[in-house]
Amino acid sequence: MREFAFARAATVDDAVAAPDGAMFLAGGTTLVDLMKLGVLRPRVVMDINALPLREITLDEAGLTVGAGARMSDLATHPDAVRAFPLVVQALLAGASQQIRNMASIGGNLMQRTRCGYYRDPGSACNRRDPGGGCAALDGANRTHAVLGTSPSCVATHPGDLAVALTALDATVRIAGRGGERDLPLAAFYRVPGGTPHIENALGPGELITAVHVPFADGHSAYVKVRDRASYEFALASAAVLLRVREGVIAAARVAVGGVATVPWRLPAVEAALTGLPATPGGFDGAAARAAEGARALAHNGYKIPLLRNTVLRAVEEALAR
């Protein structure tokens, strides 16, 4: 691990005034791991755990979650359990109970890809080392993305929560040296293009202070498919929210994870689902549109049917609730 100076921020102003090259420390479950591997090499680590950012509050507009709240705080919060089951289901599908106790909501949105080449400083990786090349393109790419890829990077965004939040049109509140701004989560993440090292819209010193999830009623489900039943990242996942009126799907929201370079919304599937009878069966055509534009590598072609079937199952599970 590269040597760093450790600082404890007492206020949000302290945190955003951190010197360039500093990284915030919340639960440490991504940062400490990647510092040990030599992937992240900050000169300054700024502990943000003393900041007053842990509140979870419900109002007429929806749920506001402080960035310092832990995954387990949100997963067990009565308002979240009652009004945002999709969020809770996605949280509980992730990591382990120990990690959920440690991991903050802000850190969760900032977690890095699990691509083995990114995690190995001995391998070529444009995301870690701009211009260094991408070992995954012709390497072991069974777990890599089929959507949102570029010739520079095919790494997946690994998170679960971000997929549910993308389906729910969540926004992030960001504090910077010039004040605060709100950004839709959909505009927060950046597809790799030619600059995979730029993962999101945060500028120097910017801190996520909260996530806002607007109310959305309907039947929802989060389905996650992985190599083992628990404590594993998604090969494919789908977050679905369906509003049903008079036996017909009146509105649909669908986002997928584990298959794309960023949490991925599927407007074509949403449009195809809208107007269909809300009865079991008959969703194959709509789910098939999930893989439109998908591109397989040598070892991840299975993700194309897996993606369609995961969306299909999430639609059926949502309607069964």
Next chain:
Amino acid sequence: MSDGATVSTGTTVSMGTTVSTRLRVDGEPVELSVDARVTLLDALRDLLGVTGPKKGCDHGQCGACTVRVEGRTALSCLTLLAAAEGADVETVHALAADPRGARLREAFVAHDAFQCGFCTPGQLMSAFAALDRPDLEDPAAIREFMSGNLCRCGAYPNIVAAIRQARGGHGA
């Protein structure tokens, strides 16, 4: 970067590559002034001689290093010591003093819930947290709750049985 460099902000935040941290370990107050890179796990084992928590993977992937921080299970390998400032840290050694912890240990023995024992301190810490939870009645829920603790010896069925017994009545 040298020690004691400062970031100038409204309130000055001191920082350095050596950090002083005060915490409680199994009830005892401790103060350590060490390199900021030291993890809680290495501090416990190598600096304080508290060797209950084990180093399996050192990357959050096995649960052998599980401790309780402020009453909640946490992985000491991914916790920087410096980030545990002011925290109450409990290891498997603290369970012995707790009657429910002692009952859990007896249940592990009664069910042969280990073979080599390397994962056991971490399993016990997670199992202890499982005792309180009303939602862990059935074995599938216990298995899901315990999934963050791997056992290379494959003692899983016996671990689940031990937890059911310690929770009261079942699994004997």
